[in-house]
Amino acid sequence: QVQLVESGGGLVQPGGSLRLSCTTSGGLLNWYTVAWFRQAPGKEREAVSCISSGGGSTNYGDSVKGRFTISRDRAKNTVYLQMDSLKAEDTAIYYCAAGFDGPGTINLQSTEFGFWGQGTQVTVSS
Numbered sequence: 001q002v003q004l005v006e007s008g009g010g011l012v013q014p015g016g017s018l019r020l021s022c023t024t025s026g027g028l029l030n031w032y033t034v035a036w037f038r039q040a041p042g043k044e045r046e047a048v049s050c051i052s053s054g055g056g057s058t059n060y061g062d063s064v065k066g067r068f069t070i071s072r073d074r075a076k077n078t079v080y081l082q083m084d085s086l087k088a089e090d091t092a093i094y095y096c097a098a099g100f101d102g103p104g105t106i107n108l109q110s111t112e113f114g115f116w117g118q119g120t121q122v123t124v125s126s
Contacts, residue, residue, distance in 0.1 A: 002027035009120030022096030033105035038092035047108035
């Protein structure tokens with residue numbers, strides 16, 4: 001059983017940066033494509049980014065392209081989401097998810113991800 005744990009959320013001013021981390025309390029994250037999704041109050045869940053198990057493929061949602069960077073450290077069994085140039089509209093709960101490599105996961109189809117974390121709050125406000 002893969003139990004995902006997110007960390008790194010918080011309050012940041014517009015234009016600032018945060019780095020989210022996703023690791024596991026059980027299981028090996030390195031076997032999976034890992035993605036970040038987010039959900040703001042009253043809005044639908046939105047795909048943010050994903051990275052394949054080997055790290056060779058990544059994908060980003062249109063709203064974060066050029067501002068967010070996903071990476072993974074296989075030695076630390078951790079996936080990171082570096083968020084720069086943050087905007088108020090980035091405010092949401094950010095969820096880490098894991099799924100098997102394939103066209104569904106690399107295209108950020110949420111139904112293809114079988115494991116989900118509890119989420120970490122990111123608030124962008126002055």
